Amino acid sequence: MSAAAEYANQDLTRSEVDASKGTLVLEFGATWCPICQGAQPLIGEALAGRQVNHLLVEDGPGRPLGRSFRIKLWPALVFLRDGQEVARVVRPSKAQDFDAALAQLQAS
Numbered sequence: 001m002s003a004a005a006e007y008a009n010q011d012l013t014r015s016e017v018d019a020s021k022g023t024l025v026l027e028f029g030a031t032w033c034p035i036c037q038g039a040q041p042l043i044g045e046a047l048a049g050r051q052v053n054h055l056l057v058e059d060g061p062g063r064p065l066g067r068s069f070r071i072k073l074w075p076a077l078v079f080l081r082d083g084q085e086v087a088r089v090v091r092p093s094k095a096q097d098f099d100a101a102l103a104q105l106q107a108s
Helices: 014-018 034-047 063-068 093-108
Strands: 024-031 053-059 074-083 083-091
Touching: 014 063, 024 034, 024 063, 034 093, 074 093, 083 093
Parallel strands: 024 053
Antiparallel strands: 024 074, 074 083
């Protein structure tokens, strides 16, 4: 993943996410957020070589998907298996911040 991640204005609904199959990591943040951009190398390293779908979702006021997950800080990564949240990582600062979440994702 490049150091300059582009968060997309995803038109996903919570019901679509809940109905998803397999593993999915929703990353909530904003392209202009320096904390989000600074975390990109860690996130890229943690998810490299893993069989997970990773979506970068632009978040902010009035964005219903982020509100449905009660996102308050960025970046926030929500780890899901078959539409069910199994773990989350908020504002990672080191690669080890992902260990428990990835283990939980694989164990589910």
